[in-house]
Amino acid sequence: MSVLLIAEHNNQELRPFTLNAVTAASQIDSDVHAVIIGHNCEKAAKVLSELPLIKKVISIEAPHYENFVAENFAPAVIKLSNDYSHIICSANTFGKNLMPRIAAALDTSQISDIIKVISADTFLRPIYAGNAFATVKSKDTKKCVTIRPTSFDPCESSGGSAPIEKSEPSEEFGHTKFIKREEIKSDRPELGTARVVISGGRGMQSGDNFKLITSIADKLNAAIGASRAAVDAGYISNDHQVGQTGKVVVPDLYIAVGISGAIQHLAGMKESKIIVAINKDGEAPIFSVADYGLEADLFEALPQFLEELNKLNTIQK
Amino acid sequence: MKILVAVKRVIDYNVQIRVKEDNSGVVTDNVKMSTNPPDDNAIEEAVKIKEAGKATEVVAVSIGEEKAQETVRKALAVGADRGILVKADGILEPLAVSKLLHKIVEKEKPDLVFMGKQAIDDDCNQTGQMLSALLNWPQATFASKIEIKDKKLEVTREIDEGLETIEINVPAIVTCDLRLNEPRYASLPNIMKAKKKPIEQLNASDLGVDTSARIEQIKVEEPPKRKAGIKVSSVAELVQKLKNEAKVI
Numbered sequence: 001m002s003v004l005l006i007a008e009h010n011n012q013e014l015r016p017f018t019l020n021a022v023t024a025a026s027q028i029d030s031d032v033h034a035v036i037i038g039h040n041c042e043k044a045a046k047v048l049s050e051l052p053l054i055k056k057v058i059s060i061e062a063p064h065y066e067n068f069v070a071e072n073f074a075p076a077v078i079k080l081s082n083d084y085s086h087i088i089c090s091a092n093t094f095g096k097n098l099m100p101r102i103a104a105a106l107d108t109s110q111i112s113d114i115i116k117v118i119s120a121d122t123f124l125r126p127i128y129a130g131n132a133f134a135t136v137k138s139k140d141t142k143k144c145v146t147i148r149p150t151s152f153d154p155c156e157s158s159g160g161s162a163p164i165e166k167s168e169p170s171e172e173f174g175h176t177k178f179i180k181r182e183e184i185k186s187d188r189p190e191l192g193t194a195r196v197v198i199s200g201g202r203g204m205q206s207g208d209n210f211k212l213i214t215s216i217a218d219k220l221n222a223a224i225g226a227s228r229a230a231v232d233a234g235y236i237s238n239d240h241q242v243g244q245t246g247k248v249v250v251p252d253l254y255i256a257v258g259i260s261g262a263i264q265h266l267a268g269m270k271e272s273k274i275i276v277a278i279n280k281d282g283e284a285p286i287f288s289v290a291d292y293g294l295e296a297d298l299f300e301a302l303p304q305f306l307e308e309l310n311k312l313n314t315i316q317k
Numbered sequence: 318m319k320i321l322v323a324v325k326r327v328i329d330y331n332v333q334i335r336v337k338e339d340n341s342g343v344v345t346d347n348v349k350m351s352t353n354p355p356d357d358n359a360i361e362e363a364v365k366i367k368e369a370g371k372a373t374e375v376v377a378v379s380i381g382e383e384k385a386q387e388t389v390r391k392a393l394a395v396g397a398d399r400g401i402l403v404k405a406d407g408i409l410e411p412l413a414v415s416k417l418l419h420k421i422v423e424k425e426k427p428d429l430v431f432m433g434k435q436a437i438d439d440d441c442n443q444t445g446q447m448l449s450a451l452l453n454w455p456q457a458t459f460a461s462k463i464e465i466k467d468k469k470l471e472v473t474r475e476i477d478e479g480l481e482t483i484e485i486n487v488p489a490i491v492t493c494d495l496r497l498n499e500p501r502y503a504s505l506p507n508i509m510k511a512k513k514k515p516i517e518q519l520n521a522s523d524l525g526v527d528t529s530a531r532i533e534q535i536k537v538e539e540p541p542k543r544k545a546g547i548k549v550s551s552v553a554e555l556v557q558k559l560k561n562e563a564k565v566i
Contacts, residue, residue, distance in 0.1 A: 069483070070446070070456065070458075071449075071455055071456065074450065091442075092477050093458075093459060093474075093475070093476040093477045094476075094477070096442045096446075096458070096459075097446065097456075097458045097459075098446075099443075099446075100411070100442070100443035100444075100445075100446035100447045100450070101446045101447070101449065101450040101456070102450075103412070103443070103447065104412060104415060104446070104447035104448075104450035104451055105450050107412070108412070108531070109410045109411070109412040109413075109530075109531035109532050110411070110412070110441070110443050110447075111532065112440065112441045112442055112443060113440065113442075122535065125440075126440065126540070127343075127438065127439055127440055127537070128328070128334040128343060128437070128438060128440070129437060129440065130540060131333075131334035131540065132334055132336050132343055132537050132538065132539065132540065133537070133538050133539075133540050134534055134536070134537045135534075135535040135536045135537075135538075136532050136533065136534055136535065137532065137533040137535055138531065138532055138533075139530075139531050139532065139533060140531050173455070174486075175454070175455040175485060175486040175489070176455040176456075176483060176484075176485050176486075177483060177484040177485075178481075178483055179471070179482040179483055179484055180481070180482045181476075181478065181479065181480070181481045181482075182479045182480045182481075182482075183478045183479040184478070184479040192477065196565070196566075220566060238496055239479065244330075244437070245354075245495050252565050253559070253563070253565040253566065263330075263331070263333065264330065270543065273565070274559070274563045274565050275543075275546070276555065276559070282548075287546075287548070289543050289546075290546045291543075291546040291547070291563065292546055292547060292548075292549050292555055292558055292559070292563075293546060293547070293548045293549065294548070294549050294551075294552065294555050295548060296552070301552050304552040304553075305552050305555070305556065308552055308553055308555075308556040309556065309566070312556070312560065312566070315566055316565070316566055
């Protein structure tokens, strides 16, 4: 049987992690269908149909789908579920909110946040904030799986031409009303998808000192992160928090400045490709995960770092 | 208004997790256990709502082994009025937990059910959403702000793109984010008082719910270790390594 992927989009464009979810879905079965539920989302449906790994797109449109309310989305997916062995979605806040509502209605025990497809019924997933990896096998006939987007590469995005089929919307769920969404706008890359992340911890000593981080982030086109300690101390807003209770990031380069490396922070960044730690305490646990450790006072090291970067002829963006 | 709060007993968040040598799970013997952190936020919020005169009763429920009674008792010490312990052995999947909670909701008839957004042991992030599906109630997940407006709640949710605000009708399920509030500590007099508050004990097997495992845990392993890095002696050396060795800048 085929795999049904739930596309994440903003009615105009696909959200980038949909491409990673398609890759995961294609590793379960090559017959991947995608459902896009929204309002006036033809453009996003078209983009979806151009992904070469997608064999068919099912588009369901209605005004009550405009704001991605899970109570409205779940019945629409459930109606399609008979034809599929697996239902797949990204384990970001969209998928986390929606998938369990589908799984419970189908009486299926969901498998959350997988990082590897071992076979069509067996998956690898982190538990205890990534401090252990569990290999789990689903015994349910229908499987609901969410995938960790950063663990799968994005799929090819052009060259396909899957048919787009319209399907009827389900009724509106009357007890949940969307009011507003406040998106945090920034010229910087998003923390979750940035190629380079530079984070500050309690060692920064004040919010004002984060400008040292900002100037390096500008130079490297990096996203700015922070430890929970820095957020709790009020140096920076909580949408910058990296860790078990913040965002999990997997950049090519992660630079931890004045961060000691509490378990809860490491859980959010230790899968990064290259980790740099700058800390004056040579015994700080952050050094145990760092590829390059610099034992130094950050207030001296950061201006020097910027100076050295300025000397370089080229910097990868 | 009556609020039911679900609390889970988990390994304390400060404990370094160790995987068992036979790869059957993680070590839980002689390990400090605590309330799942966002469940503390759920209890705190319910108690605050009651203190503001907008709720009449806060009931704490936990599902698990006998010792989960401590978790219920802790909820009573910070202000819950009474407790329920549903005794069950072994690991229960979120689907089974939500079915058991469904039975408790039918019995207790709360107006609101609060719980943490995710348990820090299995990291599933499912139970609240599943319970709301079984009840066909509205759900407000990852809540960082709750305002009670008569028979409605206005809830601010933490989403990847920023913040979202929704309005849901009561009865409803809310799953709580760590940013919702600052949980209080239990005072000694309140800990003593909590010992006299009633905890009703039930057996999961008496509730007529199939809680058998649908997911087989084949093995649990240590995550791959990072290879040891090096210490650099200067910023210049660091930049040179990043440029020429790691090739990331």
